Amino acid sequence: QEQLVESGGGLAQPGGSLRLSCAASGFTVDHYSVGWFRQAPGKEREAVSCLSSVQGSAYYADSVKGRFAISKDNARNTVYLQMNNLKPEDTGVYYCAADIVLCTSRDGDTLAPPEDFGSWGQGTQVTVSS
Helix, strand or coil: CCEEEEECCEEECCCCCEEEEEEEECCCHHHCEEEEEEECCCCCCEEEEEECCCCCCEEECCCCCCCEEEEEECCCCEEEEEECCCCHHHCEEEEEEEECCCCECCCCCCECCHHHCCEECCCEEEEECC
């Protein structure tokens, strides 16, 4: 049974940092694309970052480029999202998801949407506030 468990969320001040973890069981993350998504109150779930199973390529939404970094530890079967220079608009519930999919649209302009991913974690709350 595939399972994903997020952790690492919490309260951070603007400009601060958090590192989210996505621990996988029942499958090997190295064989799947793993995405991070977030959902703010009253808004749709949006893609933040994705780590492709193909050559381990990383992709980011424009809103987080240069501030967030996705990585994985195959030995721990865990994917991470390092979030630096946090802004209040980064507030939301963060989810990780996995599937055998492309991380981006065929033209490479947009990250794969939530509906492309079949396995999801329960989410972790990130609040950025002073």
